[in-house]
Protein backbone atom coordinates (compact mmCIF):
# COMPACT_ATOMS: atom_id res chain seq x y z
CA UNK A 495 0.00 0.00 0.00
CA UNK A 496 2.86 2.31 0.83
CA UNK A 497 4.47 1.42 -2.48
CA UNK A 498 1.29 2.22 -4.28
CA UNK A 499 0.91 5.67 -2.77
CA UNK A 500 4.54 6.26 -3.48
CA UNK A 501 4.04 5.22 -7.09
CA UNK A 502 1.15 7.59 -7.51
CA UNK A 503 3.21 10.44 -6.21
CA UNK A 504 6.14 9.56 -8.43
CA UNK A 505 3.92 9.13 -11.44
CA UNK A 506 1.32 11.80 -10.83
CA UNK A 507 0.24 12.07 -14.41
CA UNK A 508 0.69 8.44 -15.36
CA UNK A 509 -2.97 7.56 -15.56
CA UNK A 510 -3.67 10.65 -17.60
CA UNK A 511 -0.79 10.10 -19.93
CA UNK A 512 -1.37 6.41 -20.57
CA UNK A 513 -2.30 5.75 -24.15
CA UNK A 514 -6.00 5.29 -23.51
CA UNK A 515 -6.32 8.64 -21.78
CA UNK A 516 -4.10 10.33 -24.30
CA UNK A 517 -6.19 8.91 -27.07
CA UNK A 518 -9.37 10.37 -25.64
CA UNK A 519 -7.98 13.87 -25.31
CA UNK A 520 -6.14 13.70 -28.58
CA UNK A 521 -9.21 12.28 -30.25
CA UNK A 522 -11.25 15.42 -29.63
CA UNK A 523 -8.27 17.52 -30.48
CA UNK A 524 -7.76 15.67 -33.72
CA UNK A 525 -11.42 15.90 -34.63
CA UNK A 526 -11.24 19.63 -34.40
CA UNK A 527 -8.20 19.88 -36.64
CA UNK A 528 -8.49 17.16 -39.24
CA UNK A 529 -11.25 15.91 -41.44
CA UNK A 530 -13.22 13.23 -39.60
CA UNK A 531 -12.08 10.54 -41.99
CA UNK A 532 -8.44 10.90 -40.95
CA UNK A 533 -9.10 10.99 -37.19
CA UNK A 534 -7.94 7.77 -35.57
CA UNK A 535 -9.24 5.19 -37.98
CA UNK A 536 -7.64 2.33 -36.05
CA UNK A 537 -8.03 2.91 -32.32
CA UNK A 538 -4.65 3.09 -30.69
CA UNK A 539 -1.17 1.66 -30.79
CA UNK A 540 -1.92 -1.22 -28.43
CA UNK A 541 -4.62 -2.71 -30.61
CA UNK A 542 -2.43 -2.05 -33.64
CA UNK A 543 0.53 -3.98 -32.18
CA UNK A 544 -1.63 -6.97 -31.24
CA UNK A 545 -3.46 -7.08 -34.54
CA UNK A 546 -0.40 -6.88 -36.72
CA UNK A 547 1.67 -9.29 -34.59
CA UNK A 548 -0.44 -12.10 -36.06
CA UNK A 549 1.09 -11.37 -39.48
CA UNK A 550 4.57 -12.31 -38.26
CA UNK A 551 3.47 -15.80 -37.19
CA UNK A 552 4.10 -19.01 -39.14
CA UNK A 553 1.13 -20.16 -41.27
CA UNK A 554 0.31 -23.11 -38.99
CA UNK A 555 -0.38 -20.67 -36.14
CA UNK A 556 -2.43 -18.30 -38.30
CA UNK A 557 -4.86 -20.90 -39.64
CA UNK A 558 -5.12 -24.62 -38.87
CA UNK A 559 -8.72 -25.04 -40.02
CA UNK A 560 -10.05 -24.85 -36.48
CA UNK A 561 -11.55 -21.36 -36.78
CA UNK A 562 -9.71 -20.82 -33.48
CA UNK A 563 -6.11 -20.11 -34.52
CA UNK A 564 -4.34 -16.76 -34.08
CA UNK A 565 -5.52 -15.54 -37.48
CA UNK A 566 -9.11 -16.23 -36.47
CA UNK A 567 -8.60 -14.42 -33.16
CA UNK A 568 -7.06 -11.28 -34.60
CA UNK A 569 -10.08 -9.16 -33.69
CA UNK A 570 -10.17 -10.46 -30.14
CA UNK A 571 -6.44 -9.90 -29.61
CA UNK A 572 -6.85 -6.36 -30.88
CA UNK A 573 -9.98 -5.59 -28.88
CA UNK A 574 -8.41 -6.74 -25.61
CA UNK A 575 -5.02 -5.09 -26.08
CA UNK A 576 -5.74 -2.43 -23.46
CA UNK A 577 -7.38 -4.65 -20.85
CA UNK A 578 -4.36 -4.40 -18.47
CA UNK A 579 -4.96 -0.64 -18.23
CA UNK A 580 -8.50 -1.32 -16.97
CA UNK A 581 -7.09 -3.74 -14.39
CA UNK A 582 -5.49 -0.77 -12.63
CA UNK A 583 -8.94 0.14 -11.36
CA UNK A 584 -9.35 -3.12 -9.46
CA UNK A 585 -5.83 -4.42 -8.77
CA UNK A 586 -3.69 -2.16 -6.57
CA UNK A 587 -0.54 -3.92 -7.84
CA UNK A 588 -1.29 -3.42 -11.53
CA UNK A 589 0.12 0.09 -12.01
CA UNK A 590 3.79 -0.90 -11.66
CA UNK A 591 3.44 -3.65 -14.26
CA UNK A 592 3.33 -1.04 -17.04
CA UNK A 593 6.81 0.44 -16.86
CA UNK A 594 10.37 0.18 -15.58
CA UNK A 595 12.36 3.32 -14.83
CA UNK A 596 15.46 1.42 -15.79
CA UNK A 597 17.68 4.52 -15.74
CA UNK A 598 16.69 5.74 -12.27
CA UNK A 599 20.13 4.79 -10.85
CA UNK A 600 22.03 5.40 -14.04
CA UNK A 601 25.35 6.22 -12.34
CA UNK A 602 25.49 2.93 -10.43
CA UNK A 603 23.66 0.87 -13.08
CA UNK A 604 24.63 2.42 -16.43
CA UNK A 605 23.43 1.51 -19.95
CA UNK A 606 22.97 -1.06 -21.35
CA UNK A 607 21.69 -1.87 -17.84
CA UNK A 608 23.12 -5.40 -17.79
CA UNK A 609 24.06 -4.90 -14.12
CA UNK A 610 20.48 -4.18 -13.05
CA UNK A 611 19.55 -7.21 -10.90
CA UNK A 612 17.67 -9.89 -12.81
CA UNK A 613 16.46 -11.45 -9.59
CA UNK A 614 13.05 -9.93 -8.80
CA UNK A 615 13.55 -9.86 -5.04
CA UNK A 616 16.99 -8.31 -5.25
CA UNK A 617 15.77 -5.76 -7.82
CA UNK A 618 12.88 -4.74 -5.58
CA UNK A 619 15.19 -4.39 -2.59
CA UNK A 620 17.53 -2.13 -4.60
CA UNK A 621 15.12 -0.15 -6.80
CA UNK A 622 11.76 -0.70 -5.09
CA UNK A 623 8.79 -2.30 -6.80
CA UNK A 624 7.47 1.16 -7.56
CA UNK A 625 10.40 1.65 -9.94
CA UNK A 626 8.35 -0.59 -12.24
CA UNK A 627 8.34 -4.36 -12.80
CA UNK A 628 7.05 -4.70 -16.36
CA UNK A 629 9.73 -7.21 -17.43
CA UNK A 630 8.86 -9.60 -14.57
CA UNK A 631 5.20 -9.22 -13.75
CA UNK A 632 4.14 -7.91 -17.14
CA UNK A 633 6.13 -9.88 -19.70
CA UNK A 634 7.66 -12.95 -18.00
CA UNK A 635 4.71 -13.90 -15.78
CA UNK A 636 2.13 -13.47 -18.54
CA UNK A 637 4.33 -15.46 -20.91
CA UNK A 638 4.62 -18.36 -18.45
CA UNK A 639 0.90 -18.34 -17.82
CA UNK A 640 0.29 -18.35 -21.57
CA UNK A 641 2.42 -21.50 -21.92
CA UNK A 642 0.41 -23.26 -19.21
CA UNK A 643 -2.90 -22.26 -20.79
CA UNK A 644 -1.78 -23.39 -24.25
CA UNK A 645 -0.62 -26.71 -22.75
CA UNK A 646 -4.09 -27.20 -21.29
CA UNK A 647 -5.65 -26.01 -24.58
CA UNK A 648 -7.75 -23.58 -22.59
CA UNK A 649 -7.90 -21.36 -25.61
CA UNK A 650 -10.39 -18.77 -24.41
CA UNK A 651 -8.19 -17.79 -21.47
CA UNK A 652 -5.02 -18.30 -23.50
CA UNK A 653 -6.08 -15.66 -26.03
CA UNK A 654 -6.93 -13.25 -23.22
CA UNK A 655 -3.44 -13.79 -21.79
CA UNK A 656 -1.89 -13.45 -25.26
CA UNK A 657 -3.66 -10.10 -25.69
CA UNK A 658 -2.48 -8.90 -22.27
CA UNK A 659 1.08 -9.98 -23.02
CA UNK A 660 0.92 -7.77 -26.10
CA UNK A 661 -0.01 -4.80 -23.95
CA UNK A 662 3.05 -5.17 -21.74
CA UNK A 663 5.37 -5.72 -24.71
CA UNK A 664 4.05 -2.54 -26.36
CA UNK A 665 4.34 -0.54 -23.13
CA UNK A 666 7.93 -1.74 -22.60
CA UNK A 667 8.75 -0.78 -26.18
CA UNK A 668 7.65 2.83 -25.64
CA UNK A 669 10.80 4.74 -24.62
CA UNK A 670 8.83 6.81 -22.10
CA UNK A 671 7.90 3.63 -20.21
CA UNK A 672 11.61 2.91 -19.71
CA UNK A 673 12.84 6.06 -18.02
CA UNK A 674 12.56 7.99 -14.78
CA UNK A 675 11.98 11.10 -16.92
CA UNK A 676 8.80 9.47 -18.24
CA UNK A 677 6.88 12.71 -18.63
CA UNK A 678 9.71 15.16 -19.15
CA UNK A 679 9.29 16.24 -15.55
CA UNK A 680 13.04 15.93 -14.87
CA UNK A 681 14.12 17.98 -17.90
CA UNK A 682 15.82 21.26 -17.00
CA UNK A 683 13.41 24.04 -17.91
CA UNK A 684 10.03 22.32 -17.66
CA UNK A 685 9.22 22.58 -21.37
CA UNK A 686 9.27 18.81 -21.81
CA UNK A 687 6.56 18.42 -19.20
CA UNK A 688 3.66 16.47 -20.70
CA UNK A 689 5.77 14.82 -23.41
CA UNK A 690 4.44 11.36 -22.52
CA UNK A 691 0.94 12.17 -23.76
CA UNK A 692 2.27 14.18 -26.70
CA UNK A 693 4.60 11.39 -27.88
CA UNK A 694 2.01 8.62 -27.60
CA UNK A 695 -0.63 10.94 -29.06
CA UNK A 696 1.64 11.55 -32.05
CA UNK A 697 2.01 7.80 -32.58
CA UNK A 698 -1.74 7.36 -32.34
CA UNK A 699 -2.34 10.11 -34.87
CA UNK A 700 0.21 9.22 -37.50
CA UNK A 701 0.95 5.50 -37.26
CA UNK A 702 -1.86 3.37 -38.60
CA UNK A 703 0.03 0.46 -40.14
CA UNK A 704 2.71 -1.82 -38.73
CA UNK A 705 5.30 -3.43 -40.95
CA UNK A 706 5.33 -7.19 -40.70
CA UNK A 707 7.07 -10.17 -42.25
CA UNK A 708 5.09 -13.42 -42.39
CA UNK A 709 6.75 -16.40 -40.76
CA UNK A 710 9.56 -14.26 -39.34
CA UNK A 711 9.31 -15.45 -35.73
CA UNK A 712 12.29 -16.64 -33.73
CA UNK A 713 12.48 -18.51 -30.44
CA UNK A 714 12.90 -16.32 -27.34
CA UNK A 715 15.50 -17.94 -25.10
CA UNK A 716 14.60 -15.88 -22.03
CA UNK A 717 11.45 -13.72 -21.89
CA UNK A 718 12.77 -11.77 -18.90
CA UNK A 719 15.97 -10.90 -20.75
CA UNK A 720 13.92 -9.97 -23.80
CA UNK A 721 12.05 -7.50 -21.59
CA UNK A 722 15.28 -6.02 -20.30
CA UNK A 723 16.56 -5.68 -23.87
CA UNK A 724 13.42 -3.89 -25.04
CA UNK A 725 13.63 -1.42 -22.15
CA UNK A 726 17.35 -0.75 -22.64
CA UNK A 727 16.84 -0.02 -26.35
CA UNK A 728 13.93 2.29 -25.66
CA UNK A 729 15.80 4.21 -22.99
CA UNK A 730 18.46 5.10 -25.57
CA UNK A 731 15.84 7.13 -27.47
CA UNK A 732 14.64 9.22 -24.51
CA UNK A 733 17.05 12.12 -25.01
CA UNK A 734 16.22 12.31 -28.71
CA UNK A 735 12.50 12.48 -27.92
CA UNK A 736 13.05 15.30 -25.41
CA UNK A 737 15.15 17.20 -27.95
CA UNK A 738 12.57 16.64 -30.70
CA UNK A 739 9.85 17.96 -28.41
CA UNK A 740 11.80 21.19 -27.87
CA UNK A 741 12.65 21.52 -31.57
CA UNK A 742 8.99 21.02 -32.56
CA UNK A 743 7.95 23.63 -30.00
CA UNK A 744 10.58 26.05 -31.30
CA UNK A 745 9.46 25.52 -34.90
CA UNK A 746 5.74 25.94 -34.25
CA UNK A 747 5.52 28.07 -31.09
CA UNK A 748 3.13 25.48 -29.63
CA UNK A 749 3.02 22.10 -27.99
CA UNK A 750 -0.54 21.27 -28.91
CA UNK A 751 -1.23 22.45 -32.44
CA UNK A 752 -1.52 20.21 -35.48
CA UNK A 753 1.70 21.83 -36.72
CA UNK A 754 3.47 20.83 -33.50
CA UNK A 755 2.44 17.17 -33.89
CA UNK A 756 3.46 17.18 -37.54
CA UNK A 757 6.86 18.65 -36.60
CA UNK A 758 7.34 16.12 -33.80
CA UNK A 759 6.45 13.31 -36.16
CA UNK A 760 8.87 14.62 -38.78
CA UNK A 761 11.72 14.28 -36.28
CA UNK A 762 10.95 11.12 -34.26
CA UNK A 763 8.06 9.56 -36.19
CA UNK A 764 10.22 7.03 -38.01
CA UNK A 765 11.79 5.91 -34.72
CA UNK A 766 8.31 5.49 -33.23
CA UNK A 767 7.26 3.45 -36.26
CA UNK A 768 10.31 1.22 -35.82
CA UNK A 769 9.48 0.75 -32.13
CA UNK A 770 5.93 -0.32 -32.89
CA UNK A 771 7.12 -2.63 -35.68
CA UNK A 772 9.50 -4.21 -33.16
CA UNK A 773 6.78 -4.53 -30.53
CA UNK A 774 4.69 -6.54 -32.99
CA UNK A 775 7.70 -8.64 -33.95
CA UNK A 776 8.68 -9.44 -30.37
CA UNK A 777 5.11 -10.16 -29.38
CA UNK A 778 4.86 -12.66 -32.23
CA UNK A 779 8.17 -14.19 -31.07
CA UNK A 780 6.74 -14.64 -27.57
CA UNK A 781 3.44 -16.10 -28.82
CA UNK A 782 5.38 -18.50 -31.05
CA UNK A 783 7.83 -19.53 -28.31
CA UNK A 784 4.97 -20.14 -25.88
CA UNK A 785 3.23 -22.32 -28.46
CA UNK A 786 6.39 -24.34 -29.15
CA UNK A 787 7.08 -24.69 -25.41
CA UNK A 788 3.50 -25.91 -24.94
CA UNK A 789 4.16 -28.68 -27.49
CA UNK A 790 2.57 -27.02 -30.54
CA UNK A 791 -1.00 -27.83 -29.43
CA UNK A 792 -3.73 -27.74 -32.10
CA UNK A 793 -6.08 -24.80 -31.84
CA UNK A 794 -9.20 -26.97 -32.00
CA UNK A 795 -11.10 -26.63 -28.74
CA UNK A 796 -11.22 -29.89 -26.77
CA UNK A 797 -14.57 -31.42 -25.91
CA UNK A 798 -15.28 -30.93 -22.21
CA UNK A 799 -14.08 -33.61 -19.82
CA UNK A 800 -16.83 -35.30 -17.88
CA UNK A 801 -16.26 -36.96 -14.53
CA UNK A 802 -18.66 -39.68 -13.46
CA UNK A 803 -20.06 -38.88 -10.06
CA UNK A 804 -21.95 -42.13 -9.76
CA UNK A 805 -20.15 -42.93 -6.51
CA UNK A 806 -22.08 -40.17 -4.81
CA UNK A 807 -25.32 -41.87 -5.61
CA UNK A 808 -24.65 -44.78 -3.28
CA UNK A 809 -25.89 -42.65 -0.44
CA UNK A 810 -29.04 -41.64 -2.21
CA UNK A 811 -31.49 -40.68 -0.92
CA UNK A 812 -28.95 -38.34 0.54
CA UNK A 813 -30.04 -38.20 4.11
CA UNK A 814 -27.77 -36.14 6.23
CA UNK A 815 -27.54 -36.46 9.91
CA UNK A 816 -28.33 -40.05 10.48
CA UNK A 817 -24.93 -41.10 11.69
CA UNK A 818 -23.50 -37.70 12.48
CA UNK A 819 -22.05 -36.20 15.55
CA UNK A 820 -24.89 -35.70 17.91
CA UNK A 821 -23.58 -32.30 18.90
CA UNK A 822 -25.03 -30.96 15.67
CA UNK A 823 -28.44 -29.82 16.64
CA UNK A 824 -28.50 -26.50 14.87
CA UNK A 825 -29.09 -25.81 11.17
CA UNK A 826 -26.18 -26.71 8.89
CA UNK A 827 -24.80 -25.90 5.47
CA UNK A 828 -24.11 -28.54 2.87
CA UNK A 829 -21.08 -28.47 0.58
CA UNK A 830 -20.01 -30.40 -2.50
CA UNK A 831 -16.40 -29.61 -3.29
CA UNK A 832 -13.69 -30.58 -5.74
CA UNK A 833 -10.13 -30.19 -4.48
CA UNK A 834 -7.88 -29.94 -7.56
CA UNK A 835 -4.31 -28.85 -8.31
CA UNK A 836 -5.78 -25.63 -9.70
CA UNK A 837 -7.72 -24.82 -6.56
CA UNK A 838 -10.86 -25.79 -4.70
CA UNK A 839 -14.20 -25.54 -6.46
CA UNK A 840 -17.77 -25.75 -5.32
CA UNK A 841 -19.98 -27.93 -7.50
CA UNK A 842 -23.55 -26.68 -7.60
CA UNK A 843 -26.39 -29.02 -8.17
CA UNK A 844 -27.31 -27.25 -11.39
CA UNK A 845 -23.91 -28.26 -12.79
CA UNK A 846 -22.21 -24.90 -12.30
CA UNK A 847 -18.70 -24.92 -10.86
CA UNK A 848 -17.23 -21.90 -9.15
CA UNK A 849 -13.85 -21.34 -7.52
CA UNK A 850 -13.82 -21.29 -3.75
CA UNK A 851 -15.89 -22.89 -1.04
CA UNK A 852 -19.52 -21.99 -0.63
CA UNK A 853 -22.45 -24.04 0.60
CA UNK A 854 -24.83 -25.34 -2.02
CA UNK A 855 -27.52 -25.57 0.65
CA UNK A 856 -27.57 -23.03 3.40
CA UNK A 857 -29.30 -23.32 6.71
CA UNK A 858 -30.72 -26.75 6.23
CA UNK A 859 -32.98 -27.69 9.10
CA UNK A 860 -31.76 -29.66 12.07
CA UNK A 861 -30.11 -32.95 11.34
CA UNK A 862 -32.90 -34.90 12.87
CA UNK A 863 -35.09 -33.69 10.04
CA UNK A 864 -34.20 -36.00 7.12
CA UNK A 865 -32.65 -34.17 4.21
CA UNK A 866 -32.78 -35.63 0.76
CA UNK A 867 -31.31 -34.36 -2.44
CA UNK A 868 -30.27 -35.66 -5.80
CA UNK A 869 -26.64 -35.15 -6.64
CA UNK A 870 -25.77 -34.68 -10.28
CA UNK A 871 -24.61 -37.92 -11.85
CA UNK A 872 -21.66 -36.23 -13.57
CA UNK A 873 -19.82 -32.97 -13.58
CA UNK A 874 -17.81 -31.12 -16.22
CA UNK A 875 -14.39 -30.11 -15.02
CA UNK A 876 -11.70 -27.82 -16.49
CA UNK A 877 -9.58 -29.31 -19.25
CA UNK A 878 -6.47 -28.49 -17.27
CA UNK A 879 -7.41 -31.29 -14.86
CA UNK A 880 -6.48 -33.91 -17.46
CA UNK A 881 -3.91 -36.26 -15.99
CA UNK A 882 -4.38 -34.75 -12.53
CA UNK A 883 -6.04 -35.98 -9.38
CA UNK A 884 -9.23 -34.50 -8.01
CA UNK A 885 -10.62 -35.17 -4.57
CA UNK A 886 -14.35 -34.71 -4.18
CA UNK A 887 -15.82 -33.96 -0.79
CA UNK A 888 -19.27 -33.68 0.52
CA UNK A 889 -19.41 -31.95 3.84
CA UNK A 890 -21.84 -30.52 6.31
CA UNK A 891 -20.88 -27.60 8.43
CA UNK A 892 -22.94 -26.17 11.20
CA UNK A 893 -24.55 -23.12 9.66
CA UNK A 894 -22.67 -19.93 10.21
CA UNK A 895 -19.95 -21.50 12.31
CA UNK A 896 -17.04 -22.09 9.96
CA UNK A 897 -17.23 -19.85 6.92
CA UNK A 898 -15.37 -18.12 5.57
CA UNK A 899 -13.38 -21.22 4.78
CA UNK A 900 -11.26 -20.79 1.68
CA UNK A 901 -9.01 -23.83 1.76
CA UNK A 902 -9.80 -27.39 2.59
CA UNK A 903 -6.89 -27.28 5.03
CA UNK A 904 -9.07 -25.03 7.13
CA UNK A 905 -11.76 -27.65 7.44
CA UNK A 906 -11.35 -29.65 10.61
CA UNK A 907 -12.70 -33.18 10.29
CA UNK A 908 -14.18 -34.44 13.51
CA UNK A 909 -14.20 -31.01 15.02
CA UNK A 910 -17.32 -29.87 16.74
CA UNK A 911 -18.83 -28.33 13.68
CA UNK A 912 -17.31 -29.97 10.64
CA UNK A 913 -18.15 -33.43 9.52
CA UNK A 914 -16.91 -35.01 6.32
CA UNK A 915 -19.74 -36.99 4.87
CA UNK A 916 -17.73 -38.54 2.08
CA UNK A 917 -14.49 -38.22 0.21
CA UNK A 918 -13.42 -39.71 -3.08
CA UNK A 919 -10.24 -39.23 -5.09
CA UNK A 920 -10.46 -39.56 -8.86
CA UNK A 921 -7.54 -39.71 -11.30
CA UNK A 922 -8.50 -37.99 -14.53
CA UNK A 923 -7.25 -39.81 -17.61
CA UNK A 924 -4.59 -37.86 -19.52
Ligand SMILES: [Zn+2]
Pocket residue numbers: 512578579592661665
Ligand atom coordinates in the same frame (compact mmCIF):
# COMPACT_ATOMS: atom_id res chain seq x y z
ZN1 LIG B 1 -0.14 0.15 -19.99
